[in-house]
Amino acid sequence: MTAPDTPSSAASRLDWGRIRLFAMDVDGILTDGTVCISSDGSEAKTFSILDGLGLVRLREAGITVAWISGRASGATTRRAEELRIAHLIQGRKDKITALTELMAELGLQPREVCYMGDDDIDAPAIEHAGIGVSVPTAMPAARTAADYITTLPAGRGAVREICDLILAARSPETTASDTRA
Numbered sequence: 001m002t003a004p005d006t007p008s009s010a011a012s013r014l015d016w017g018r019i020r021l022f023a024m025d026v027d028g029i030l031t032d033g034t035v036c037i038s039s040d041g042s043e044a045k046t047f048s049i050l051d052g053l054g055l056v057r058l059r060e061a062g063i064t065v066a067w068i069s070g071r072a073s074g075a076t077t078r079r080a081e082e083l084r085i086a087h088l089i090q091g092r093k094d095k096i097t098a099l100t101e102l103m104a105e106l107g108l109q110p111r112e113v114c115y116m117g118d119d120d121i122d123a124p125a126i127e128h129a130g131i132g133v134s135v136p137t138a139m140p141a142a143r144t145a146a147d148y149i150t151t152l153p154a155g156r157g158a159v160r161e162i163c164d165l166i167l168a169a170r171s172p173e174t175t176a177s178d179t180r181a
């Protein structure tokens with residue numbers, strides 16, 4: 001009888017130490033997928049402080065972070081600026097094309113890339129990346145394409161879970177001097 005496939009055993013089979021670029025979808029990954037629209041047309045999103053600190057630590061460790069969103073949003077732009085996200089790509093529903101263009105610009109191979117997304121339009125990018133990640137609430141096509149499904153929910157630590165796996169594989173004693181999360 002084989003042991004159940006726990007999240008930790010699934011994670012340990014993957015080579016997180018090779019990752020140089022962590023690219024991700026925004027809505028439904030960095031948020032819970034909901035958008036709050038006010039009557040004046042302004043919109044608000046909720047981002048996780050846990051995710052933010054993880055992304056800051058990745059940047060400090062020399063890992064490139066990219067956000068690739070199908071929607072253009074001022075709230076996303078503001079949060080990306082706050083976290084100093086290196087590559088903010090918005091209004092691109094062709095996620096795989098946006099990702100492969102960025103990989104070519106950075107001179108990276110698929111095995112050096114982790115991509116995380118929750119919708120069917122993310123599935124080709126999840127498939128292409130060396131490590132494809134999705135979340136429990138993702139659409140079936142994204143979950144099927146993924147090598148790893150996070151334990152924590154989207155918008156509430158799912159991204160931090162991946163940041164910590166990447167950082168643990170590179171440097172066990174990573175410290176963060178910048179706490180703007």
Ligand SMILES: [Mg+2]
Pocket residue numbers: 025026027028029117118119
């Ligand atoms: Mg999404």
